[in-house]
Each structure stands twice: as C-alpha cells, then as structure tokens.
Amino acid sequence: xxxxxxxxxxxxxxxxxxxxxxxxxxxxxxxxxxxxxxxxxxxxxxxxxxxxxxxxxxxxxxxxxxxxxxxxxxxxxxxxxxxxxxxxxxxxxxxxxxxxxxxxxxxxxxxxxxxxxxxxxxxxxxxxxxxxxxxxxxxxxxxxxxxxxxxxxxxxxxxxxxxxxxxxxxxxxxxxxxxxxxxxxxxxxxxxxxxxxxxxxxxxxxxxxxxxxxxxxxxxxxxxxxxxxxxxxxxxxxxxxxxxxxxxxxxxxxxxxxxxxxxxxxxxxxxxxxxxxxxxxxxxxxxxxxxxxxxxxxxxxxxxxxxxxxxxxxxxxxxxxxxxxxxxxxxxxxxxxxxxxxxxxxxxxxxxxxxxxxxxxxxxxxxxxxxxxxxxxxxxxxxxxxxxxxxxxxxxxxxxxxxxxxxxxxxxxxxxxxx
Amino acid sequence: xxxxxxxxxxxxxxxxxxxxxxxxxxxxxxxxxxxxxxxxxxxxxxxxxxxxxxxxxxxxxxxxxxxxxxxxxxxxxxxxxxxxxxxxxxxxxxxxxxxxxxxxxxxxxxxxxxxxxxxxxxxxxxxxxxxxxxxxxxxxxxxxxxxxxxxxxxxxxxxxxxxxxxxxxxxxxxxxxxxxxxxxxxxxxxxxxxxxxxxxxxxxxxxxxxxxxxxxxxxxxxxxxxxxxxxxxxxxxxxxxxxxxxxxxxxxxxxxxxxxxxxxxxxxxxxxxxxxxxxxxxxxxxxxxxxxxxxxxxxxxxxxxxxxxxxxxxxxxxxxxxxxxxxxxxxxxxxxxxxxxxxxxxxxxxxxxxxxxxxxxxxxxxxxxxxxxxxxxxxxxxxxxxxxxxxxxxxxxxxxxxxxxxxxxxxxxxxxxxx
Numbered sequence: 161x162x163x164x165x166x167x168x169x170x171x172x173x174x175x176x177x178x179x180x181x182x183x184x185x186x187x188x189x190x191x192x193x194x195x196x197x198x199x200x201x202x203x204x205x206x207x208x209x210x211x212x213x214x215x216x217x218x219x220x221x222x223x224x225x226x227x228x229x230x231x232x233x234x235x236x237x238x239x240x241x242x243x244x245x246x247x248x249x250x251x252x253x254x255x256x257x258x259x260x261x262x263x264x265x266x267x268x269x270x271x272x273x274x275x276x277x278x279x280x281x282x283x284x285x286x287x288x289x290x291x292x293x294x295x296x297x298x299x300x301x302x303x304x305x306x307x308x309x310x311x312x313x314x315x316x317x318x319x320x321x322x323x324x325x326x327x328x329x330x331x332x333x334x335x336x337x338x339x340x341x342x343x344x345x346x347x348x349x350x351x352x353x354x355x356x357x358x359x360x361x362x363x364x365x366x367x368x369x370x371x372x373x374x375x376x377x378x379x380x381x382x383x384x385x386x387x388x389x390x391x392x393x394x395x396x397x398x399x400x401x402x403x404x405x406x407x408x409x410x411x412x413x414x415x416x417x418x419x420x421x422x423x424x425x426x427x428x429x430x431x432x433x434x435x436x437x438x439x440x441x442x443x444x445x446x447x448x449x450x451x452x453x454x455x456x457x458x459x460x461x462x463x464x465x466x467x468x469x470x471x472x473x474x475x476x477x478x479x480x481x482x483x484x485x486x487x488x489x490x491x492x493x494x495x496x497x498x499x500x501x502x503x504x505x506x507x508x509x510x511x512x513x514x515x516x517x518x519x520x521x522x523x524x525x526x527x528x529x530x531x532x533x534x535x536x537x538x539x540x541x542x543x544x545x546x547x548x549x550x551x552x553x554x555x556x557x558x559x560x561x562x563x564x565x566x567x568x569x570x571x572x573x574x575x576x577x578x579x
Numbered sequence: 580x581x582x583x584x585x586x587x588x589x590x591x592x593x594x595x596x597x598x599x600x601x602x603x604x605x606x607x608x609x610x611x612x613x614x615x616x617x618x619x620x621x622x623x624x625x626x627x628x629x630x631x632x633x634x635x636x637x638x639x640x641x642x643x644x645x646x647x648x649x650x651x652x653x654x655x656x657x658x659x660x661x662x663x664x665x666x667x668x669x670x671x672x673x674x675x676x677x678x679x680x681x682x683x684x685x686x687x688x689x690x691x692x693x694x695x696x697x698x699x700x701x702x703x704x705x706x707x708x709x710x711x712x713x714x715x716x717x718x719x720x721x722x723x724x725x726x727x728x729x730x731x732x733x734x735x736x737x738x739x740x741x742x743x744x745x746x747x748x749x750x751x752x753x754x755x756x757x758x759x760x761x762x763x764x765x766x767x768x769x770x771x772x773x774x775x776x777x778x779x780x781x782x783x784x785x786x787x788x789x790x791x792x793x794x795x796x797x798x799x800x801x802x803x804x805x806x807x808x809x810x811x812x813x814x815x816x817x818x819x820x821x822x823x824x825x826x827x828x829x830x831x832x833x834x835x836x837x838x839x840x841x842x843x844x845x846x847x848x849x850x851x852x853x854x855x856x857x858x859x860x861x862x863x864x865x866x867x868x869x870x871x872x873x874x875x876x877x878x879x880x881x882x883x884x885x886x887x888x889x890x891x892x893x894x895x896x897x898x899x900x901x902x903x904x905x906x907x908x909x910x911x912x913x914x915x916x917x918x919x920x921x922x923x924x925x926x927x928x929x930x931x932x933x934x935x936x937x938x939x940x941x942x943x944x945x946x947x948x949x950x951x952x953x954x955x956x957x958x959x960x961x962x963x964x965x966x967x968x969x970x971x972x973x974x975x976x977x978x979x980x981x982x983x984x985x986x987x988x989x990x991x992x993x994x995x996x997x998x
Contacts, residue, residue, distance in 0.1 A: 177869075180869075181727055181728075181869040182727075184729070184868055184869060185727055185728060185729055185868065185869065188726070188729055189726065189727065191906070192726055192903050294870075295867070295869070295870030295871060295873065296870075296873055297720055297724040297725065297873075300724050301716055301720065301724070305716040305719050305720070305724075305891060306716065306887075306891070307607070307608065307611055307891060307894055308600055308601075308604055308608065308887040308888075308890035308891045308894065309600075309604060309887055310603070310604055310607055431855075431857070433855060433856075433876060436850075436852060436855040437852075438850070448714070448887065449603055449604065450596075450599075450600040450603060450604065450714070450883045450884065450886065450887035450890075451713075451714030451715075451877065451878070451883070451884045451887045451888070452714060452877065452878045452881070452883070452884050453877060453878070454714065454715055454716075454875065454876060454877030454878075455874075455875075455876040455877065456873065456874075456875055456876075457852060457873060457874035457875075457876065458870065458871065458872060458873030458874065459870070459871045459872070459873075462871070464869045464870070464871070465869065465870045465871050467869065468725075468727040468728055468867065468869035468870045469727075469870070471727035471869075472724060472725070472726060472727045475726055475727060484611050487610070
C-alpha cells in the first residue's frame with residue numbers, strides 16, 4: 161500500500177472514536193508510517209445524526225456496494241457489529257480483495273475459521289484487536305509478542321458491565337438489580353444488557369482468545385457459560401468474609417491435551433491481582449511456560465480506547481502485518497473438571513444439621529476447607545462451605561444427597577473458586 | 580536471514596534462562612518462523628561451572644574475537660550486563676554488521692543514542708526488550724502496539740527487590756533492614772543490593788522508557804532519584820492509616836512541552852491498581868490520549884521470564900523487525916513540580932504546636948488535606964500531614980521555617996503523593 165484508503169462501515173460509538181483517535185494522533189501516525197490514512201467513505205444507514213465528529217472530505221453513503229466497487233479502497237473497517245449484515249459485509253469485502261479490520265466479537269467468535277480462510281484465499285489481511293479488551297492490546301501481545309512462550313492459562317475479566325455491577329454490589333452492599341440500575345445510569349450497561357449479564361459477551365471473547373492462543377476452533381455455544389443474574393448480595397458478603405471477591409471470569413486452561421473453557425462467576429482470593437480489577441475495567445491474567453504470570457489491565461470498552469485499537473489494526477494492515485497463522489486444532493474440551501467450590505445452603509436450624517451435611521460431603525470424598533455457620537436469626541439459617549479440590553461428578557452426587565436431606569431448605573448457590 | 584545463528588555472550592542467570600526457554604519452546608518457534616535458532620557460540624570467562632543447561636553442539640569460548648570473526652554469526656546476544664566490557668562488545672558487534680540483542684539496562688540507558696546510531700549506520704537491528712520489565716513486553720507494546728496513541732504518562736514499579744522489601748514492611752510491619760534480610764534470603768535481593776535500593780536500577784529503566792515513549796535523550800544522572808533506604812515502618816503505617824501504600828515509583832509525565840522524570844518512594848492510594856502490585860512483581864501504568872489507562876503487570880526479573888524476552892527479540896531480529904525509529908528530542912525537564920506531599924514531623928508535645936505548624940504551611944499558601952496527631956506517648960510526638968497540590972519551592976520554604984521552629988525536633992520524612 162502506498163497510501164492507505166479506508167472505508168468505515170458503521171458510524172456508532174466505536175466508529176466515531178476511531179475518527180477522533182485519528183484526528184488526535186494523525187501527526188504521530190503519519191510520521192511513523194510515512195503515509196496518511198484517507199478515510200474516503202463512511203457507510204451508515206443513518207446519514208443525518210450529528211456524531212460530533214468532522215466528516216469533511218469523506219463520502220457519506222448508505223450503499224456498501226459503492227465501496228466494494230471502488231478499487232481505491234484498501235481497507236474496510238466493519239464496525240456495525242452483530243451477526244447479520246455485518247458478517248455478510250466482511251465476507252464480501254474479503255472476497256473483493258479488500259483487507260478487513262473489525263471489532264465484531266460475535267462475527268469472529270462464530271465465523272472465525274471461515275473468515276480467516278477467506279482472507280488467506282484472497283491474500284488479504286483480517287485483523288480484530290478491538291474485538292477483545294477494547295484498548296488493551298491483548299490479541300497482539302498473545303499473537304506476536306509472547307511467541308517465545310507456550311501459554312497454558314488465560315483467566316480474564318472480559319466484560320466491563322458485569323464487573324461494574326459486581327464491584328458496586330461488593331463495595332456498597334447492593335443487590336444485583338440495584339447495581340444494574342446504577343450501571344445503566346452510569347452508561348456502563350445498555351438498556352438491554354442481557355448479552356453482558358448472561359455471559360454471552362465474555363463467551364465470544366473467550367472463543368477468540370482460545371483461537372489466538374491454542375489454535376482452538378470452538379463453537380461459542382459449546383462453552384459452559386453462566387452469567388451473574390443469580391449472584392446475590394449474600395454470596396458476595398460470605399465470599400468477602402472468607403477472603404475472596406466474586407468476579408465473572410472467562411478462563412481457558414490447557415491440561416495435557418485437553419483445553420478447559422468456561423465463563424462463570426467465581427471466587428477469587430482478595431490478594432490476587434484480578435480481585436482488584438474493579439468497576440468497568442477488564443484484565444487478562446496470562447501464564448506462559450517461560451515468562452510466568454503477566455496481567456494486562458485497562459478499559460475494555462468505550463469509543464476512544466476501542467477506536468484506537470481499530471486504528472492500530474489499520475496501521476498494521478498498512479505495514480502488511482497479518483496475524484501469524486496459528487495451526488487450527490479441534491482439541492477436546494474436558495468435561496470432567498477438578499476445582500474448589502463455594503456452596504451456600506439454607507437449612508432448618510436444628511441440632512446435628514451441620515454434622516450431617518459435613519458427613520454427606522465426606523461420604524463423597526469431598527473435604528472442606530472452610531465452613532461458616534451464622535447465629536440463628538430465623539428458623540432458616542445459612543450454611544456456607546468452601547471445599548478442597550474435587551471432581552465435579554463427586555460434587556454433583558453430594559449435592560444431590562444434600563438436596564434430598566429434609567433439613568435442607570435449598571441449595572442457594574454453587575460457584576467455583578479460581579486458583 | 581535464512582537460518583538464525585546466534586552467539587550468546589554471558590552465561591549467567593538470564594543466559595541460562597534463554598537457553599532453557601528455547602529448549603522448552605523450540606517446536607512452537609520453529610513452526611512460527613520457519614527456521615531453527617542455532618546457538619553456535621557461548622562466550623563466557625568461566626567455562627567450567629555447570630549451569631544445569633545442555634550446551635551440546637555449542638562452541639564454548641572465552642574469546643569474543645572468535646564470534647566477531649565468524650561470518651555465520653547473525654546475532655550477538657549480550658548478557659554480561661554493566662557498563663565496562665559489555666558496552667565495548669555491543670559496539671564491536673554493531674560495527675561488524677551483527678545484529679545485537681541485549682538485556683543491559685545500564686548500557687542502553689547511558690549509551691542508547693550512540694548505540695542506536697551505530698546500529699543504523701551499520702544497517703543492523705538493536706533490540707533490548709529484556710532491559711526493562713523482564714518478561715513483561717512493555718517496550719514492544721509502547722513502541723509497536725500503542726502507535727495510535729500519544730502517551731502522556733508512565734508510572735511504574737520497575738524494581739522487584741525494592742517492591743519486595745516495601746511489601747514485607749507493609750504486610751508484616753518490619754523495619755527496612757529486616758525486610759532487606761528477608762529479600763536476600765528469598766533470592767530477591769543481591770548480596771550487594773545498593774543499585775536496587777538507591778533507585779539506580781529503576782532510573783536506568785525509566786531512561787529507556789522515556790526514550791521509547793517520548794524520544795527523550797537524557798543522562799540517567801540528571802533524573803532526580805531517591806531510593807528506599809529512608810522509608811521507615813512509621814511512614815508505612817501512617818500511609819496505611821491515611822488510605823495509601825508506599826511504593827518506589829519511576830514516573831514520566833509530559834506536561835505541555837516539558838517532561839518530568841523522577842524516581843522516588845511515593846504514596847499511592849490503596850485502591851489504585853499499582854497499590855496492589857506486591858512482592859517481586861513489576862507493573863507499568865500507562866496513559867494514552869485515546870486508550871486511557873492500561874497497566875502491564877508481571878515478573879520483572881528471573882532467568883526464564885527475562886530469557887523469554889531475549890528470545891522474543893531474537894525472533895524479531897530474524898523477522899527483520901527493528902524498533903520503529905523515534906525522533907530523538909532533548910526536551911526540557913521541568914524542575915518546578917506541582918504535587919501533593921506527605922510530611923512527618925517529630926515535635927515537642929506542647930500546647931499550640933499543631934496550630935503553629937499549620938499556620939506556617941498556610942503562610943506559604945499550602946493547604947492541608949489530612950492531619951494525624953497521635954496521643955502522647957513520650958515528650959516527642961509525631962505530626963503527619965498530607966498537603967493539597969503545591970509548588971515544590973513553596974514546600975521548601977515552608978519546611979525551612981518549620982525546621983527552624985524550636986518545638987520541631989526534626990522533619991522525619993517528606994514524600995510525594997502520586998495521583
């Protein structure tokens with residue numbers, strides 16, 4: 161590329177942030193790459209709303225065909241998001257020999273193998289740094305900068321909305337619904353926050369990470385995913401008392417030839433670096449076989465941070481930097497997992513109940529690390545346990561018997577403890 | 580380069596770690612770069628000590644001339660460290676048209692401009708990722724991955740030894756000397772730890788960062804540098820009580836056309852991410868004008884982490900990746916700084932002393948954020964202040980008058996508060 165001609169498709173928050181980031185830093189960028197970036201087209205269905213960004217000199221159109229047909233366009237930046245028309249546009253762009261930069265986590269998580277193959281066939285570059293971690297350069301670091309390592313584990317807080325909610329619940333003793341309302345007021349949660357809350361957003365990002373690190377091709381729907389809807393104030397308080405914080409973690413662990421992926425609310429020790437990642441911040445805790453533990457931390461969303469990641473990708477495309485190709489594998493995901501668990505029961509306050517429940521755990525080979533029994537305030541009292549590492553099937557069997565025990569009103573909560 | 584032929588000069592902890600990291604990951608590396616790395620030479624004065632690493636097939640020599648004379652050698656990896664012979668070797672290697680990878684912070688901080696010019700003149704690559712932050716890819720991230728940003732601030736915990744000592748002092752209430760002894764026993768401090776303790780190590784690393792980020796050429800001796808020798812248990816306790824932790828920070832702030840560099844023990848708010856960087860870990864807190872705040876965290880030392888960073892550099896040399904050239908500037912460093920300060924006095928316990936000292940601050944336009952006065956336990960009592968932002972010259976003038984006040988036994992401690 162002599163000059164870099166870009167068509168920006170989708171002028172929402174990230175698209176606007178991209179143009180702003182370029183305006184703020186074009187002198188540095190031109191100085192470093194020896195070329196300007198020409199945003200020739202802006203494609204959007206809505207061409208009238210004022211986004212507070214100067215579009216002088218750009219061609220505004222709602223016609224995607226126009227940019228596909230223009231041989232001057234080198235790079236198509238897809239910032240519509242979602243799975244419908246956006247995926248179609250990415251495919252058409254690649255097939256037309258245009259490089260593609262996108263922030264679309266749903267598209268890359270779901271159609272990654274197909275899109276990467278299309279890029280290779282058409283000899284163009286596909287980059288998607290902004291699809292994970294907003295402005296945090298996590299994919300680039302994993303793909304290009306930790307090459308002298310085999311990564312064995314990634315554990316991340318990948319969603320700012322849920323982390324904001326859990327932080328408010330922890331710091332102010334709020335219930336989930338109250339904290340969600342605060343998050344919406346503060347602009348950290350959408351009017352319809354379901355894909356954040358139910359873990360889908362984290363799950364998409366985990367898919368993308370698992371490919372970049374392990375070459376793993378996995379359908380996002382096959383990743384066990386639990387959201388934070390059922391995390392209660394009580395759980396957060398007990399966790400705190402036991403020296404933990406509750407975080408929605410997305411994790412990928414390689415154990416022998418198995419790869420374990422999951423998204424779920426977990427207990428994390430209060431002195432672990434992930435425990436102090438609060439509010440809307442994201443973080444990636446990465447273990448390499450040579451470098452040990454590193455963590456990348458920052459804002460995982462927002463127009464400017466995410467826009468600057470998109471801009472970084474455009475520059476990499478200009479320089480001809482494709483992601484190093486990762487051999488794609490279909491590793492088996494391990495369904496039997498060995499973890500520690502936090503369990504909260506509500507039981508009838510009667511003599512011998514704690515002893516009986518503890519015995520039921522013991523009969524299934526599960527030993528207990530901590531037990532909290534509260535003073536009686538009503539007929540029903542909480543009993544909280546943290547187990548030592550145990551196999552999931554043993555836990556399930558124990559919980560089945562505990563549920564059947566007539567003094568147990570309910571098993572209110574089960575969460576894993578991340579080491 | 581078709582094949583990558585390396586001479587490793589200096590087989591200490593990092594050199595050994597480099598060979599181990601390659602042994603652990605050569606299959607991944609060869610797969611990605613399509614070539615093996617041939618460690619043809621190991622140069623060291625001591626050729627007999629067993630380092631627990633397999634040197635089969637390598638030529639062991641104490642003669643640096645031999646590797647310079649061998650046209651097969653593409654890359655010279657300098658891991659001797661320090662300023663004497665190591666700098667000489669780097670220069671000779673560059674002049675002989677060999678690429679150089681080094682972990683030598685003293686050499687790069689002190690002779691960086693000269694060495695970078697030599698590399699350019701001889702059309703070879705000079706890389707030094709491992710000189711800052713061990714296995715944390717901070718230079719690469721700043722140089723290559725945050726290109727769509729102008730970095731305005733970097734604040735880092737750049738030295739594991741001092742951070743380990745301050746952590747032990749904070750968590751176990753130890754005095755400096757006791758914590759230093761623990762650090763030595765745990766292998767986190769050398770027998771002679773002076774360059775860690777007095778801030779020199781952090782200062783070198785700050786120089787290298789300031790060049791990578793701002794293009795600033797600065798003599799390390801011109802950076803105001805204060806070590807941790809005078810940080811007392813009392814200061815740590817008062818800081819804690821006021822909601823802070825004490826950390827040895829190296830910071831670079833760009834304010835208009837000035838750049839402020841300094842290394843000194845600072846108070847950091849307990850809820851700031853840097854406050855929870857403990858023990859031997861390092862961290863870099865970076866502010867970009869588009870991406871906002873990010874933090875990189877990890878082990879800043881150790882054979883394997885640092886060795887894997889060196890290995891990453893060798894791979895980048897193989898791929899032909901030089902650091903993007905930063906226009907070198909001689910920015911003015913700003914000597915007048917506006918900061919908040921923590922001040923601990925020892926005063927005679929008498930009526931009106933607090934009022935008089937507070938008035939002296941007021942007369943110099945310094946307003947106070949917090950004051951701690953302890954119950955009397957002896958004739959001499961501590962008075963602790965945290966000021967609002969003030970100019971250093973005003974603080975100096977106030978401290979001069981406070982020192983002269985006959986009820987003040989001594990000004991025991993002055994530290995800045997990092998925002």
